[in-house]
Amino acid sequence: MTQQATAVGHAVRATYLYSAMTDVAGLSGDTAYGAAVDRLWADVVAKRLYVTGGIGSRGVVEAFGEDYELPNRNAYTETCASIGNALWGHRMFLLRGEGRYVDVLERILYNGYLSGVSLGGTRFFYQNPLESAGESDRTDYFEVACCPSNLARMMAQLPGLIYARRGDDVFVNLFIGSRTRVQAGGASVAIAQTTRYPWDGTVRLAIDPDRPTTMALRVRVPGWSRNEALPSDLYRFAESSREAVALRVNGKGEPVTLDQGYLVLRRRWTAGDTVELRLPMPVRRLLANGGVQEDRGRVALQRGPLMYAVEGIDHAGHALNLVLPPGAPLATSFRAGLLGGVQVITGTARVVDAAGAAPRDVPMLAIPYYAWNNRGRGEMAVWIPTAPR
Ligand SMILES: [Zn+2]
Incomplete structure (x- = not known):
């Protein structure tokens, strides 16, 4: 029988504790510590990791939630928790020498970590939600100032990774x-x-x-380039790429x-x-494990290591009314003049203006998730419904 382990409690403290346990396993050769961190890492990656690499779903005690408890609007996903998870992943790589730890680290770096800072480098998210009705905005300081300083420290540490x-x-x-x-x-x-x-x-x-x-x-060779969204069954690509x-x-x-x-x-x-x-970089549709209630009937967009988001500013002020049917063609191009220069994903989405109204087609523009909320407050979604709700 396989022993189970469940990551619980304060997500930031947990990842720093698990990092220390991983170091003890590596330095002492203690196989019990090694087995424990293997089980904890497998648990986080299978049931507690946002598609942005964020962890710590709950605002209350900044904690991991229950299995598959990954709400999008109210995602807590503190920037520091992403950093802690990245640093833990680096230590797991040092212990085991396997690429899957770096695959997850990369997902964190380009998405849930990078979203913690504005493009100008002066405004910060403490929480990194995957959906917004316009309530989220980066600020220039927090009374609990952990995230800005931790983010800067991580940026300085990046060359060593x-x-x-x-x-x-x-x-x-x-x-x-x-x-x-x-x-x-x-x-x-x-x-x-x-x-x-x-x-x-x-x-x-x-x-x-x-x-x-x-x-x-x-x-x-990143997992995403060989049809593995994550080294677990939490997320999967809707279709296999033959490239x-x-x-x-x-x-x-x-x-x-x-x-x-x-x-x-x-x-x-x-x-x-x-x-x-x-590494071929086609636009990919991502689906979540059926256990993630909030992502059912929804799709997320990924290209290379980047997750994408739709923002209201690009869709007549609204993003939460967009529907992206399966099979709707998607294209990608580089926009040098947008958000400091970003690769965007374009296609045709459907909008339902009111319950019972006929859907109409609108051009859809998705930007890298990290770059959202750099043009003011507004609606944003990472997980887009595939049919009108
Ligand atoms: Zn913090």
Whole structure:
């Protein structure tokens, strides 16, 4: 029989406690601690994680809720809880070396964490709801000022989450333009990463050891690029994408074989070697586990690691009356002049103006969730009904 564990209580404190337990497991080799954090992480990812990566559904004692208790309008999802969950996920990766922990960390970083700050960097969310009737607005300060300072601390910590090393294995965990230098296979290896991620899924790595060396480069292949929305059954893509991940080493195509969420390139590296990874980024519809009552009959939109939201300002002042039928075609394009430059999702939604009224078609525009509430207060939804209610 499998032992169960349930994450309960204050979500921020819980993730910091679980981070410490994960460190104890790693440093002491205590398998009981390791098994406990495995079960807790599996519980959070299966039943308590918002599609934005947020956790801590309840405002009362800032707590995890019951199984599948993930309300959208009243989602508490404190910015600090997202940060705590990301830091815990990083420690779980360090303990286990598996890509699924970074998959969840990435979902948090680009969505529920990033929404905590305005595009200008001066206004903050304490709570990060997935739906608003216009009541939510970032503010410039809180009496309990944990979130702004924690958010800034996390931003400064971000460079340390991109790469990792274990013996002669070098991990590329996040796709962020960057340079690093690691010691592997007895050489000093410079790595330069070039990418437009998250707008484009092409990632180029220049590998320059100071002398030829044998090492394994482990590049994370995100779950979303291989039809896995989350490493649990909490969310799933409505349809499978047939677009495949492609890999080229020194310009030559190579098969993509995965080990624990990573493609592994174990070979002799010499200065000037290049790796190019192409992660296809079609627009995806996401569905929630039937246990999540609030998301039944609704769909969310994802492209690459980003979750999308519809805002009232783009729909004649309303977003909560939009309906997105299954199969309605969706397109994507980059709008340099919108919200600092964002990839948007467009299509045709239906609006029902009043009960019993005939639905009419309207152009739909979805923006990355993190960028909402940067053009004033208004209605917003991540989970869009697929039929009139
Ligand atoms: Zn906080």
